[in-house]
Amino acid sequence: MSNEYHHVLVAVDLTKDSHKVLERAIPIARRNQAKLSIIHTLEPLGFAYGGDIPMDLTSIQDQLDEHATQRLADISDPYDIPREDQHIVVGMPDTEIQRFAKEHDVDLIVVGSHGRHGFALLLGSTSTGVLHGAECDVLAVRVGKDGETEE
Template identity: 90%
Template sequence: MSNEYRHVLVAVDLTKDSHKVLERAIPIARRNNAKLSIIHTLEPLGFAYGGDIPMDLTSIQDQLDEHAKERLAEIADPHDIAREDQHVVVGMPDTEIHRFSKEHNVDLIVVGSHGRHGFALLLGSTSTGVLHGAQCDVLAVRVGNDDEAAE
């Protein structure tokens, strides 16, 4: 199994579950002596509000971007992930994760999954979108409230 993976990408949403996802990826990267990168995707404010707001949202988007970088560093720094391997990108999460993976030769993507069932699964989530469009292996780490898993 040695060197099966050369570049592991951890996609996080900056919630408390992000630590669990990262902690699952770290031993895999270490066992394979693989590069470890972490990514968070921000949806552009224009996607959320369309053309309905007649104002420039650039400064607000920049503030959100800066806050996300600080939050990502809080998650990644304790695990000695270099700042150049911490990425905040703007766009649709599954699309940007796929783009980053192709551009950086990622061969394993690790994402959190709430283990949805039924319609929620059919309608999709970020982890489902990542899984279905990935050109490499994807590890979905079960996250969320343990009480939800028991139901």
């Protein structure tokens, strides 16, 4: 009997909902004896400000990267995910998650989804972007509730 999945990638946003997404992905990885990786994507500060800032944002971006790395470790370590399987990448979330999945032979991406409807779904959902561009299976885990605030 062959296992359905060999490499599961969990995409997290570093909020409290990250644990919910991991708790859905871990049993799938274990059942399939699959490698489990976790990823968080930082958008470059130049994207957020349209690239028109007349100053060097390198040190601020480095601080954000350090903070994200520590936060990802805080989320991953209780689940015994090795540091070499914890990844921080910089870029547009859906694109970078898809790129990572393709480059690392991921066959299942697990991502949180707030279950938005209508225009909110069309205009900003990372999970929707991942779903439409991924070359592998995608599991969207419903997290949060409408109107619920993040940590």
